[in-house]
Amino acid sequence: MIKQHSSTLVNEMTLDEKIAQLIQLATHFYKGATEEGQITGPIEEMGITGDTVQNSGSVLGASGAKTTKSIQKAHLNDNRLGIPLLFMSDIIHGYKTIFPVPLAMGCSWDLELAEKSAEIAAKEAAVSGVHVTFSPMVDLTRDPRWGRVMESTGEDPFLNSEFAKALVRGYQGEDYTKDNDRVAACVKHFAAYGAPEGGRDYNTVDMSERQLREYYLPAYKAALDEGCAMVMTAFNILDGVPATGNKRLMRDLLREEWGFDGVVISDWGAVKELIHHGYAEDEKDAAQKGLKAGVDIEMMTPCYVHHLKTLVEEGSISESLIDEAVLRILELKEKLGLFENPYRAADEEREKEIVFSESHRKAARELAAKSSVLLKNEGVLPLDREQKVALIGPFAEHDDLLGPWSWIGSREDAVKVREGFESKIDSRQLSSAKGSDISAVTSSQINEARRSAENADVIVLALGEESDMSGEAGSRADIRLPEAQLKLVEEMSKLNKPMVAVLFNGRPLDLHGVVDKVDAVLEAWFPGSEAGSAVADLLYGDANPSGRLTMSFPYSVGQVPVYYNRYNTGRPQKKGVQERFVSQYLDIPNEPLFPFGFGLSYTTFSYSDVTLSSSVIKPEQPLHLTVNVTNTGEVAGDEVVQLYVRDITGEVVRPLRELKGFKKIWLEPGETKEVAFTLTEEQLRYYHSDLSHESDAGKFNLYIGANSRDAAEYAFELIK
Structure with missing residues (x-):
């Protein structure tokens, strides 16, 4: 029935109306969002007419029941055939209740809790008017220089596949058509985005097809086998062809070989970027190549709306290709029940009750504790509640604990590390000092830290990256902690007191200058809304660390990419033997500092x-x-x-x-x-x-x- 109704609707649409369905625009383009949505500025910048907006198919980034309902109502008043909008957003590790970043989530090795986190994210998003999440990101990652490793669950294709399935189940449930508390999932980034040369975002990927199929494709396939509704293309070139214009990848593999019949969407601007890649001559050529390759929705560039009609009239593309894409989009809208109820689960009153509820925060706290990995412990943890603690470091009272892609999450609502300590011990036992900024330090900050630690029994160092130092466009060649924090660690070590380092970051780090100076290291990643509570639970033994690494920690960035499931060589290094003419470094070990699967506990x-x-x-x-x-x-x-x-x-x-x-x-x-x-x-x-x-x-x-x-x-x- 869905396909029949959608096919009838396609037949009633003009070519212009069909093409408009294929564009996704950000929230500010639409009436009903804000006053800005009703002026011509953003529309003129992209050269898009008001007719295109009123016939467009989907909205990027809108949220909140009141806002989404307002946009949908205004849109339906203008749309000739009453075709509702799809609302899509980047809900990566939580909507308002923020869970640990996906790399941390992978380190929990807890599929049930990961599924629960996606179910909670879906429920909060759905009641706020969102229909589709651009998650899970299942790109296999072996290079910690790449900032987006924080969005993946790690370096192993089997484990990534298991988490891909769990997250899709959490978002979509058994049947998102019947369950309005679920959203449609969009797996990304197709394909092999996690292997950019040099670990640099948006960069070229070059590998054999055998390597692609063995390691990089399984998790996408697992998500689709679980029923994932959508696929997002990748920014990278693969085998010389940009993924967003790669017909062999999307038509031959995704559609024909795997039988995927859902919607394919480009990443932001990726269709027009075919020009920068040197794959398309101009916008018109990019539109032709994108559609022929199989991209149904062009996100935030106007190549389709500017040129598809002309390409059809010239005979360069068949209108049937446009019909196919429109049909898939309409079928998704049907599956989500938008023709019967275009507002779906959006409900302002229910939104207040559900979003960031106590039960959701409790689940976030549990997953944050289970995602943290104890990397070192020489008898200092768990802490004794009778000990005097000096909490030192830029993250002692920092609210940057949610991590990249936390979107609606509020840093102000996150439980800070100091607040977590205050829930465990008397404030008279706790002193704190910043010690340094993230990337800068002064003598006065160091002196303040020394004074704070004078009477302490143990020093807890709260260290790490700002969230902008990882995530999209967050590639780094130097993956050590900033020099300012390494200096702080060095100065605190001179006090000869037991020291614990708690790390907040979005990637595996080169931990030299930390791991060799402290007695214990807890890798907390970006833990989310309940960060301080979860960290305090672990440090005081109310929770026992159970996280295990799903990405190897390099001994040095010079090893990268470093991963456990590597091949042997014709001249392998003998364990513990340093000799010439074997595959080795002369200055560092071959092995990572901490291997895949590693993690300590308070028990044995x-x-x-x-x-x-x-x-x-x-x-x-x-x-x-x-x-x-x-x-x-x-x-x-x-x-x-x-x-x-x-x-x-x-x-x-x-x-x-x-x-x-x-x-x-x-x-x-x-x-x-x-x-x-x-x-x-x-x-x-x-x-x-x-x-x-x-x-x-x-x-x-x-x-x-x-x-x-x-x-x-x-x-x-x-x-x-």
């Missing part, structure tokens, strides 16, 4: 009694594995049990280790649990040189343990 765990059901796997006979995991410490805690595999010999070389499964388990002190995994022949398949996807008979190693480095090894064989 042991692995024993590993049992394999057989020494062989066959296509019809999976391998069942069990392991006993025991909490050998004195407090309860979570352990993330990780399963890795190595294919010893392949038709092409295979990684040294690949994550194939994980289980997060809670254990009381002294408790033992049996953890079970099943490994199938299908999980051993990979892309061969001819791009066939199959497994090879032969020998394999299996690794079970706490991270990608520290795991016990077992052998099995695949027989076909």
